[in-house]
Amino acid sequence: xxxxxxxxxxxxxxxxxxxxxxxxxxxxxxxxxxxxxxxxxxxxxxxxxxxxxxxxxxxxxxxxxxxxxxxxxxxxxxxxxxxxxxxxxxxxxxxxxxxxxxxxxxxxxxxxx
Amino acid sequence: xxxxxxxxxxxxxxxxxxxxxxxxxxxxxxxxxxxxxxxxxxxxxxxxxxxxxxxxxxxxxxxxxxxxxxxxxxxxxxxxxxxxxxxxxxxxxxxxxxxxxxxxxxxxxxxxxxxxx
Numbered sequence: 362x363x364x365x366x367x368x369x370x371x372x373x374x375x376x377x378x379x380x381x382x383x384x385x386x387x388x389x390x391x392x393x394x395x396x397x398x399x400x401x402x403x404x405x406x407x408x409x410x411x412x413x414x415x416x417x418x419x420x421x422x423x424x425x426x427x428x429x430x431x432x433x434x435x436x437x438x439x440x441x442x443x444x445x446x447x448x449x450x451x452x453x454x455x456x457x458x459x460x461x462x463x464x465x466x467x468x469x470x471x472x473x474x
Numbered sequence: 475x476x477x478x479x480x481x482x483x484x485x486x487x488x489x490x491x492x493x494x495x496x497x498x499x500x501x502x503x504x505x506x507x508x509x510x511x512x513x514x515x516x517x518x519x520x521x522x523x524x525x526x527x528x529x530x531x532x533x534x535x536x537x538x539x540x541x542x543x544x545x546x547x548x549x550x551x552x553x554x555x556x557x558x559x560x561x562x563x564x565x566x567x568x569x570x571x572x573x574x575x576x577x578x579x580x581x582x583x584x585x586x587x588x589x590x591x
Contacts, residue, residue: 392577403478403565403581404519417575450517456577460507460569463577465519 363387365455365466366435373472380440380447382469386455390462393436395428398450398468410436443473476501476568480582487556488590494541495551495585497566505571508542509579510551514562522564525549556589563587 366385374380386393391412396404409417410430421428425443430436440447450470456463477500487493499508510522525533525542532540537557541550553560566582 394577394579396579403583404579406578406580409577417578419575420578452519454519454579460524460571460577463521468517468519470517 365390365453365464367451367453367466367469369469370467371470371472373474374443375474376444377442380443380471380473382438382440382451382453382471383435384438384453384455384466385435386453387457387462387464390455390457390464392456392458393430394454394456395436395438396452396454398452400449404452407438440471443471445473447471448473476503476506476570476580478566478568478580478582480566480585482585483583484586484588486588486590487553489556489558491556492552492554493556493587495553495564495566495587497549497551497582499547499549499566499568501547501568501570503570507569507571508540508549509567509569510538510540510549511565511567511581512560512562513565513584519565523551553587558589558591561587561589 393410395407398404406420408421408428425441427439450468452468454465479498506527508525512520512522523535537554539552563584565584567579
C-alpha cells in the first residue's frame with residue numbers, strides 16, 4: 362500500500378496562474394481531507410470530500426478555491442488566479458472511515474512568485 | 475467552534491531525558507478524539523498518539539504517553555528517554571465525533587522540540 366500520494370511535491374506559479382494539486386488516497390479509503398499550512402503555523406482544515414461529494418467545505422475561501430473527488434481518479438484542489446498569500450504547504454489526508462486509519466500525504470509546497 | 479492552544483512555541487531537552495509538551499482545548503462537545511502529531515523537517519505528518527475522550531485511561535505508545543484531564547480540557551504529551559530523532563514540530567489536534575464535521579481536525583499552533591546530544 363503506497364500511502365497517500367500527493368503531487369507535485371513542489372509547485373511554483375506566477376501570480377494570476379492556476380494551481381492544481383493532486384491527492385491519491387490510500388487504497389480502500391473513500392474519505393479525503395485537505396489542509397493548508399502557512400509558514401510557522403499549524404494546519405488549517407479546508408475541505409472534506411467523499412467520492413463525488415463535498416461533505417464540509419467550511420474552511421475553503423469563498424473565491425478562487427475549489428475541490429473535487431471524482432468517481433475515478435485523484436482528488437484535486439484547484440486555486441485559480443493565485444496570489445502571494447496562497448503560498449503555503451497543502452496537505453491531503455485520507456481515511457477508510459473518519460478516525461481510524463487517518464493518514465496524511467507528504468504535502469505540496471506551493472510558491473507564488 | 476473548537477480551539478486548541480499550545481502555549482510553548484519552543485522546547486528543548488537533553489537526549490535521554492523527559493520532556494512534557496502542553497496542550498489545552500476548548501469545546502462544548504462531550505465526545506471527541508485528541509491527537510498528537512509529529513512533523514519532522516521532511517514535513518510528513520506522523521501520528522504519535524490518540525486519545526478517545528470517553529476513555530479515562532491515558533493512552534501510551536512506547537516512550538510517548540499523555541496526561542488527559544477532561545474536566546480541565548488539558549492534554550499534555552510526555553516523551554521519555556528523548557532521542558535525537560524526536561526533534562520535530564509537535565501539533566496537538568482535536569476531532570469531534572458525529573455530525574458533518576466528523577473527520578475534521580483542529581490543530582494547535584505547534585511546539586518546536588529540539589533534542590540536544
